[in-house]
Amino acid sequence: MNINTDLVNKVTAFIGYEADLLDHKEYQAWLSLWDPKGLYIVPTDNKETNYEDSVNLALDDADMRRMRVARLESGESVSAGSAGVTVRMMSRVRVLEETADCVVVRCAMTLNELRHGNLVTYPADMEYRLQPTDNGFVIERKVVKLMHAESFLRTVSFIF
Amino acid sequence: MMSELIDVQSISLKAADMVEEGRVHKSLYSDPDIFTEELDKVFQNTWVFVGHESEVAEAGSFKTAYIGQHPVILSRDRKKNTHVLLNRCRHRGATVCEGRKGKTKAFTCPYHGWGYALDGSLRAVPKPEEYEGVIDKSELPLESLRHESYQGLVFATFKDDIEPLEDFLGGAKKWIDLFVKQGGGYPLKVLGEHRFNFPGNWKIQLENTTDAYHFPIVHKSFVSSLDDATQDIFDFLDGDGFVEDLGHGHSVMVMIPQLVDLEEDLDQPIPARFEELAQALRDEGQDEEQVKRLVRAAHGTGFNLNLFPNVSCSMAFFRVLRPVSVGLTEIQHVALGGEGAPAPFNRKRMRLHEHFQGPMGFGTPDDGEAWERVQKGSIAGKDGWILVNRGLGHLHTSEDGNVAGAVCSETGMRGAYQQYKKMMAAEEK
Ligand code: FES
Numbered sequence: 280m281n282i283n284t285d286l287v288n289k290v291t292a293f294i295g296y297e298a299d300l301l302d303h304k305e306y307q308a309w310l311s312l313w314d315p316k317g318l319y320i321v322p323t324d325n326k327e328t329n330y331e332d333s334v335n336l337a338l339d340d341a342d343m344r345r346m347r348v349a350r351l352e353s354g355e356s357v358s359a360g361s362a363g364v365t366v367r368m369m370s371r372v373r374v375l376e377e378t379a380d381c382v383v384v385r386c387a388m389t390l391n392e393l394r395h396g397n398l399v400t401y402p403a404d405m406e407y408r409l410q411p412t413d414n415g416f417v418i419e420r421k422v423v424k425l426m427h428a429e430s431f432l433r434t435v436s437f438i439f
Numbered sequence: 440m441m442s443e444l445i446d447v448q449s450i451s452l453k454a455a456d457m458v459e460e461g462r463v464h465k466s467l468y469s470d471p472d473i474f475t476e477e478l479d480k481v482f483q484n485t486w487v488f489v490g491h492e493s494e495v496a497e498a499g500s501f502k503t504a505y506i507g508q509h510p511v512i513l514s515r516d517r518k519k520n521t522h523v524l525l526n527r528c529r530h531r532g533a534t535v536c537e538g539r540k541g542k543t544k545a546f547t548c549p550y551h552g553w554g555y556a557l558d559g560s561l562r563a564v565p566k567p568e569e570y571e572g573v574i575d576k577s578e579l580p581l582e583s584l585r586h587e588s589y590q591g592l593v594f595a596t597f598k599d600d601i602e603p604l605e606d607f608l609g610g611a612k613k614w615i616d617l618f619v620k621q622g623g624g625y626p627l628k629v630l631g632e633h634r635f636n637f638p639g640n641w642k643i644q645l646e647n648t649t650d651a652y653h654f655p656i657v658h659k660s661f662v663s664s665l666d667d668a669t670q671d672i673f674d675f676l677d678g679d680g681f682v683e684d685l686g687h688g689h690s691v692m693v694m695i696p697q698l699v700d701l702e703e704d705l706d707q708p709i710p711a712r713f714e715e716l717a718q719a720l721r722d723e724g725q726d727e728e729q730v731k732r733l734v735r736a737a738h739g740t741g742f743n744l745n746l747f748p749n750v751s752c753s754m755a756f757f758r759v760l761r762p763v764s765v766g767l768t769e770i771q772h773v774a775l776g777g778e779g780a781p782a783p784f785n786r787k788r789m790r791l792h793e794h795f796q797g798p799m800g801f802g803t804p805d806d807g808e809a810w811e812r813v814q815k816g817s818i819a820g821k822d823g824w825i826l827v828n829r830g831l832g833h834l835h836t837s838e839d840g841n842v843a844g845a846v847c848s849e850t851g852m853r854g855a856y857q858q859y860k861k862m863m864a865a866e867e868k
């Protein structure tokens with residue numbers, strides 16, 4: 280096993296930055312991390328690989344991401360308005376694949392949300408396809424495999 | 440305990456007496472004793488939706504479901520007959536089947552290995568010598584429940600002498616017939632589902648599927664995400680919609696009258712938001728007539744059909760509820776498409792489903808927030824009532840001779856609560 284520590288550090292820094300943007304609801308900055316053709320995916324079945332032909336919790340192209348953010352920021356959504364803070368931890372970062380134009384990364388995430396005074400926790404396995412750029416990466420694909428996907432979630436008014 | 444907040448006078452009221460014509464007592468949401476009684480008097484005494492036939496399309500397929508708190512299996516045996524079985528091993532009670540759905544040759548209990556066929560019959564028992572003269576395998580199948588289906592919707596019941604399903608559905612059948620047209624000429628098929636729960640009573644969800652009043656308020660952020668033409672379609676409170684009480688607790692809420700029959704008005708121009716789908720269908724070689732038919736079906740129907748007590752045929756999907764405890768309800772949003780329909784059609788159906796439905800949709804989280812607030816707020820005060828009297832002064836008789844009110848009236852809720860009252864008033868046998 281030969282770990283490219285330099286690359287792991289770079290992707291860890293990027294993923295941590297993305298997580299911080301989302302926890303602090305800096306959604307416009309988050310949108311700019313994406314490749315225009317990128318897909319944000321939260322499957323209902325974590326074994327599924329053909330997302331387009333199955334029902335997902337979210338399957339967002341650029342338009343849907345923009346609308347998702349607009350909804351959360353609009354002030355029109357009662358659930359977004361009363362959403363508490365989220366704190367997410369990213370760890371166990373592993374580079375699965377590396378080519379000149381793509382890095383595939385897997386990591387663990389635990390997101391905590393305080394909802395009407397109750398702590399709700401969402402553990403997930405995350406998969407990123409990142410395109411290296413001059414000053415970091417852009418996201419080509421992000422798949423959030425929630426443990427809850429096998430059972431029942433609470434409703435979600437933030438972005439994983 | 441929540442129930443300690445209810446005053447003595449209300450506790451002495453029976454659940455059935457807590458339902459009046461235009462209001463219901465707030466403790467119906469939070470009294471654990473009433474909840475226990477509901478499981479018995481409602482969920483064990485009526486037809487309960489357990490799934491759609493397309494979910495167990497092939498021999499050997501199964502799905503798991505619940506009737507109230509009873510885990511059950513909907514299965515299809517080798518002869519292609521369907522069964523609804525209690526998911527309880529006849530030896531010492533373990534579930535014999537886990538997971539949402541799948542295919543299997545048999546249900547094998549994990550504990551001591553008793554093996555059951557898909558029709559529930561007990562086939563094999565490991566080390567049978569010690570059972571010689573003790574048990575007769577033919578007397579120990581998985582318990583089978585009476586079940587019937589209509590247009591592929593499968594209902595089961597614990598009440599063996601209940602009226603036939605079709606009689607129970609009654610006036611709702613006409614609306615189910617219309618609902619299944621959204622397969623676009625193909626048999627309706629379950630494409631997948633969303634699952635979520637909310638910390639609140641099941642009747643809060645039951646009310647919601649026949650509540651048009653909340654739509655422009657709660658779903659403002661969803662409506663804002665639509666193009667102008669589609670926003671107009673969803674601006675239905677001033678339109679010609681209506682709610683009709685169909686009897687037996689069922690009701691239909693027609694929000695978009697022009698989308699009641701998806702096989703009519705096939706000459707309409709293709710709306711902008713379906714242009715991409717239309718082009719994809721043309722590219723697949725579909726002729727223009729079929730393109731229009733599929734595009735119209737892709738909209739889903741313009742109504743919610745509420746079937747008491749646990750399912751709604753809600754515009755384009757099934758909304759299934761399960762009472763877990765007095766203050767916790769699980770909900771499934773089941774996406775539908777056409778069996779064998781062109782892939783772009785089913786994909787569009789799934790994308791539309793994801794847009795509004797499920798715990799991450801643009802609509803459901805706001806519903807969930809409102810319901811959670813109802814559960815939380817309804818606790819306040821020693822005594823109090825929930826109003827379901829909207830539109831009581833403006834009722835009319837529908838074409839089919841039913842009580843009907845304006846689209847944003849609470850006619851459907853009143854119908855459901857009257858059925859609830861009737862069932863809760865029944866004497867224990
Ligand atoms: S409990 Fe099922 S075989 Fe013993």
Ligand SMILES: [Fe+2]
Nearest residue numbers: 653654657806
């Ligand atoms: Fe709603």
